Amino acid sequence: MATYTLEEKDGLSKSRPIGRTAAYWIVTAVLAFSIALSGIGQLMRYGGNVDLVTAIGFPLYITNILGTWKLLGIIAILIPGFPRLKEWAYSGIFFLMTGASLSHMFAHDYGDGGFNVILPLLYAALAVASWALRPKSRKL
Template identity: 45%
Template sequence: MTKRNKIIYWVATLWLALGMVSTGIVQLIKMKEEVAMFTHLGYPIYLLTILAIWKFLGVIAVLVPKFPLLKEWAYAGFFFAMSGAIFSHIAVGDGTKEFFGPTLLLILTMISWYFRPADRKIISVNFNK
């Protein structure tokens, strides 16, 4: 892995972790604005706690060395949560401002996943040789 790619990976991953932890905290403490947004989107409030816990666990999975399969699941979870947030805002007719955050986190998820080091990837075995 080149030094450039390592820097891209860690910058994207640390910003992703910060974004997921900060939004997870807002969801866990059920800030008034977050509750209002979830109500506006038509989701039950208990989903805030579930998403927050998943975000915290996903950040741990992505940052801790080893466990490449768990990392894949965490990245997939981040991708599904953020793309779901974007489409939810679009579905209710929200403007660009409302889905900027999820879009940024989605992009950081893809960058972090793409530039992750080899020891954080699942190694596939081709048995057809």
């Protein structure tokens, strides 16, 4: 596996597999883009966001809460430092996405081909993958 040098100190170098780092940033970028786009759509009440929440019995104001938390969570994951905040953000996204999937299941609102259930679970899986792949500098 290819590695790259992080730093050299006293003639010794630390290295990390480049594949793992690349995988982390690819998964995290897809997660960040997807969740941010979803959060912005909810805040703007764009497209099917209104129908998605009202069809399962939630009040429309929930889009403001969910959209705000999604954007704040992604910011927390992307900014350097604050490892404890990152842990909370990852868990928040995981619970938000699994909760969305279960809410649609319990309301029998599966969408075309189970889209309303499967997509949030995919986002939850991306959050778990990003969390598992994160470098030491982003861990507690």
